[in-house]
Amino acid sequence: MTYTFNEIQMAEFNRLVARYPEGKQKSALLPALHLAQESFDGWLPTELMDYIASLLKIEPIEVYEVASFYSMYNLKPVGKFIFEVCQTGPCMISGSDDIIGYIQQKLDIKPGETTKDGVFTLKLVECLGACGYAPMMQVGKIYKEHLTKEKVDGIIAEYRATVTK
Amino acid sequence: MSEQNLFKVTIDNITIEVPAGTTVLQAARLIGGQVAPPAMCFYSKLQGSGGKCRTCLVEVSKGSEKDPRPMPKLVASCRTTVMDGMEVKNITSEKVIEARAGVVEFLLLNHPLDCPICDQAGECHLQDLSFDHGKAETRYEFQRRTFKKHDLGKNIQLHMTRCILCYRCVFTADQLTNKRVHGILDRGDHAEIATHIEKSLDNEFIGNVIDVCPVGALTDKTFRFKNRVWFLKPMDAHRDCPTCSGRVTLWNRGDEVYRVTARKDQWGEIEDTPEGKPGWICNTCRFDKKETADWIIEGPREISRQSVIAQGHYAGNIGTTKPTETFLAVNDGRAPHLLMDIHDESEVNQPNIHLGKIQGPSHGETFNTNNTHKA
Amino acid sequence: MGVKLLLDKANVPGIRSYEVYRREGGYRSVEKALKEMNPESIVEEVKKSGLRGRGGAGFPTGMKWSFIAKPEGVPRHLVCNADESEPGTFKDRYLMEFIPHLLLEGLIVSSFALGSNDTYIYIRGEYAWITDILEDAIKEANANGWLGKNILGTGFDCNIYVQRGAGAYICGEETALIESLEGKRGNPRIKPPFPAIQGLWQRPTVVNNVETLAAIVPIINLGGDEYAKIGVGRSTGTKLISACGNINKPGVYEIDMTISVEEFIYSDEYCGGIKGGKQLKACIPGGSSVPILPANLLLKTAKGETRYMNYESLSDGGFATGSMLGSGGFIVLDEDQCIVKNTLTLARFYRHESCGQCSPCREGTGWMEKILYKIEHGQGTIADIDLLWDIQRKIEGNTICPLGDAAAWPVAAAIRHFRDEFEWHINNPVLSQTSNFGLQHYADPIHVPA
Numbered sequence: 001m002t003y004t005f006n007e008i009q010m011a012e013f014n015r016l017v018a019r020y021p022e023g024k025q026k027s028a029l030l031p032a033l034h035l036a037q038e039s040f041d042g043w044l045p046t047e048l049m050d051y052i053a054s055l056l057k058i059e060p061i062e063v064y065e066v067a068s069f070y071s072m073y074n075l076k077p078v079g080k081f082i083f084e085v086c087q088t089g090p091c092m093i094s095g096s097d098d099i100i101g102y103i104q105q106k107l108d109i110k111p112g113e114t115t116k117d118g119v120f121t122l123k124l125v126e127c128l129g130a131c132g133y134a135p136m137m138q139v140g141k142i143y144k145e146h147l148t149k150e151k152v153d154g155i156i157a158e159y160r161a162t163v164t165k
Numbered sequence: 166m167s168e169q170n171l172f173k174v175t176i177d178n179i180t181i182e183v184p185a186g187t188t189v190l191q192a193a194r195l196i197g198g199q200v201a202p203p204a205m206c207f208y209s210k211l212q213g214s215g216g217k218c219r220t221c222l223v224e225v226s227k228g229s230e231k232d233p234r235p236m237p238k239l240v241a242s243c244r245t246t247v248m249d250g251m252e253v254k255n256i257t258s259e260k261v262i263e264a265r266a267g268v269v270e271f272l273l274l275n276h277p278l279d280c281p282i283c284d285q286a287g288e289c290h291l292q293d294l295s296f297d298h299g300k301a302e303t304r305y306e307f308q309r310r311t312f313k314k315h316d317l318g319k320n321i322q323l324h325m326t327r328c329i330l331c332y333r334c335v336f337t338a339d340q341l342t343n344k345r346v347h348g349i350l351d352r353g354d355h356a357e358i359a360t361h362i363e364k365s366l367d368n369e370f371i372g373n374v375i376d377v378c379p380v381g382a383l384t385d386k387t388f389r390f391k392n393r394v395w396f397l398k399p400m401d402a403h404r405d406c407p408t409c410s411g412r413v414t415l416w417n418r419g420d421e422v423y424r425v426t427a428r429k430d431q432w433g434e435i436e437d438t439p440e441g442k443p444g445w446i447c448n449t450c451r452f453d454k455k456e457t458a459d460w461i462i463e464g465p466r467e468i469s470r471q472s473v474i475a476q477g478h479y480a481g482n483i484g485t486t487k488p489t490e491t492f493l494a495v496n497d498g499r500a501p502h503l504l505m506d507i508h509d510e511s512e513v514n515q516p517n518i519h520l521g522k523i524q525g526p527s528h529g530e531t532f533n534t535n536n537t538h539k540a
Numbered sequence: 541m542g543v544k545l546l547l548d549k550a551n552v553p554g555i556r557s558y559e560v561y562r563r564e565g566g567y568r569s570v571e572k573a574l575k576e577m578n579p580e581s582i583v584e585e586v587k588k589s590g591l592r593g594r595g596g597a598g599f600p601t602g603m604k605w606s607f608i609a610k611p612e613g614v615p616r617h618l619v620c621n622a623d624e625s626e627p628g629t630f631k632d633r634y635l636m637e638f639i640p641h642l643l644l645e646g647l648i649v650s651s652f653a654l655g656s657n658d659t660y661i662y663i664r665g666e667y668a669w670i671t672d673i674l675e676d677a678i679k680e681a682n683a684n685g686w687l688g689k690n691i692l693g694t695g696f697d698c699n700i701y702v703q704r705g706a707g708a709y710i711c712g713e714e715t716a717l718i719e720s721l722e723g724k725r726g727n728p729r730i731k732p733p734f735p736a737i738q739g740l741w742q743r744p745t746v747v748n749n750v751e752t753l754a755a756i757v758p759i760i761n762l763g764g765d766e767y768a769k770i771g772v773g774r775s776t777g778t779k780l781i782s783a784c785g786n787i788n789k790p791g792v793y794e795i796d797m798t799i800s801v802e803e804f805i806y807s808d809e810y811c812g813g814i815k816g817g818k819q820l821k822a823c824i825p826g827g828s829s830v831p832i833l834p835a836n837l838l839l840k841t842a843k844g845e846t847r848y849m850n851y852e853s854l855s856d857g858g859f860a861t862g863s864m865l866g867s868g869g870f871i872v873l874d875e876d877q878c879i880v881k882n883t884l885t886l887a888r889f890y891r892h893e894s895c896g897q898c899s900p901c902r903e904g905t906g907w908m909e910k911i912l913y914k915i916e917h918g919q920g921t922i923a924d925i926d927l928l929w930d931i932q933r934k935i936e937g938n939t940i941c942p943l944g945d946a947a948a949w950p951v952a953a954a955i956r957h958f959r960d961e962f963e964w965h966i967n968n969p970v971l972s973q974t975s976n977f978g979l980q981h982y983a984d985p986i987h988v989p990a
Contacts, residue, residue, distance in 0.1 A: 219899055
């Protein structure tokens, strides 16, 4: 499979590269990978990383090295929505274990797995900087905070509704 | 070099003058012996290397003549440049000895210790390091780390479990080849050397990653399980190579060439050519020229007497000279670490006793009765 | 009510927009700095203010600024560290989310002082919506002439760009942040050279925390001397504290560093006491990497003096009986919390976030996590406690960057103050799976009912 940015995506890519001085276009790698991940299937297949490498005129290995370092890039296929639940200290003392257990039970998946219908992926993550609003999780760009079991039910229903339509 | 550019630095009470810009490690290597800190990741021929493994940590007890304050933490000697009047403690610092033992333990934590089947055994820097600075036992009781196996092609064998992430091979690929295809993937304790796309490494200079690897993570596939290095005789040889200097060490048994490596100096680094350039060798010389007829043999390679490879070789006067120095001279005036004075253990060990004069076969009893040392 | 310099306008409706912000007196410091002052005099004011870096290390900002090299013809850069990832810390998020123009205002003045024409905000990747807020604010500032070419007709050009990280705590370390900004793995660099000499793209660079840069605004408006009058000793000005854990009112508070820890926890103006009427067991006062303190040492120092919310008082007694103000991530643990489990989650965090470059951190963090996991799950031995102590000691100070120390300190402090709880866990492997050790001797000495 080959990947190509459409016009809007390409304009955004060019805007990102233009922030850096001449010859320092590699600096745009992190934002470019975010753009690539969001523009296609929510993860980074090798061909997509190679495409970014060719756009930035760097070696593919430089992209693989970076993509595998940062936890926000998915190197394997993921569900349409990723529940990234924080499990670090402050969230833990505020009851994140219960929330994680509840989501597992509710979606019948373990951390790192995707539901059979491909809608939800559960990911346990480390501190997201919402300690005062714990327990919490991130879904896409959005922080879902002060989680309770009822809230989790609502969130699952909300996202499921967007795909069944 | 003018006078002003020479800095005086004292390492383990030995003072030496070195040009400004010299690192503590390089200065210590000029002194030599045990004063030189061990280095697992630093490689003087690779720009940007060093600082990562933390085995070369030293204590700076005096920053410089101008600012004599000691440095608050131990510093990586490979990446710290000397200042005029600096005083450094390496083996004379308890802190350094302890920290270094800690680093060795960390490096060995997930190391498989498969030396008996490792082709690097006998020339492995991690073996030397553990022997010199490590402890006999590990305190690690968990399962050791494993990785998915990756194939790097027909010439280079990767054993990721042995890797200590020194990054030397990455620098080598960056600086010697025009296109790097392998790198460090993932992060933390699961960082690994890989290509991500299961590609073979085939640049004509990529074979040098084998020579720079301090452990058995990257070894010569054409030599895999063929022999132990200490059974082979290293011979310096050269050929007229259009790609590289063609100056190599052949590792022979009888007339058979088992493997070809670059020539390495006493720090395990590639030797410079007479023109003063690093003597990297090409893949053709390394992997394809395995006939004696391919080479002009110069003579036996001098091997450090401390190396296991030297055992049993050149016992006569071929190439090496029998040591005449006393231990104190070799060791720059420092007495050796005395583990046990055998003369105290038993009279049979006294130089004036001729073993042949002892009546009958000697056995444990002989030693015990003669042993005046124990009650 | 204490003095508020940063969040005083945070509750004004619409303060996120340029118009309201400007109407409320925003961007005055840019006018003053660019028209009435020069870079040297700004650095001088910052020095006078006594402002210390708000990211955690507390290094004097003015001094950091004065180190920047100024080689002829080489551009310099200011980089804003918005990679807020220290567990317990969410103050920068609050500031950027609600008053983004305050950060931009501080950035423009600071860029002028440091001679940075291209200034970057490196924000943690997860704060994606804040990136949008900042980009909108930058557009507004550009449209109103506070950014771009020839700002206020002074000839000073400045652009601000926001770059998102992608999930790596280590990128909060300034050289790892620079590497990441260059599009590389977030491996901290080996120092020297320091960023002030060779930073972003090998150019002289200053990296400052969001709150530090925002504090430049009141320093310019009030003058360094006036700013220094707020607070106490070397803890000048105000500090944002993000309070979380088992308290009634978690959130971000601006304090003037003269209030006591007790007041901060129990007064209704701040945390509002322990949730559910429970008792205070322990607290990590400055983000997860600083030493945890049991209640008795938190509210009073070892000498029996009241402990205050400032740099000096929180570190009174060193690591033996004190802690640090750090990044201001104030994590409160009540009587039902298990110290072993808390330490385990923090150890897991540091193992997960280690970049893997240097051996003590790469190997040591994982080892500590495994041992803590064993103890937490009832399979530990007493010797494991001593082993943990020895491992943390061999990590601390021996790594390339402070992440090694940050991983070692929480383990060390937990053992130092709560060794009996670790031993109880080990000696009661079954019981410890279902119940907690409770308070014991380190209970809150003030609020325990007689």
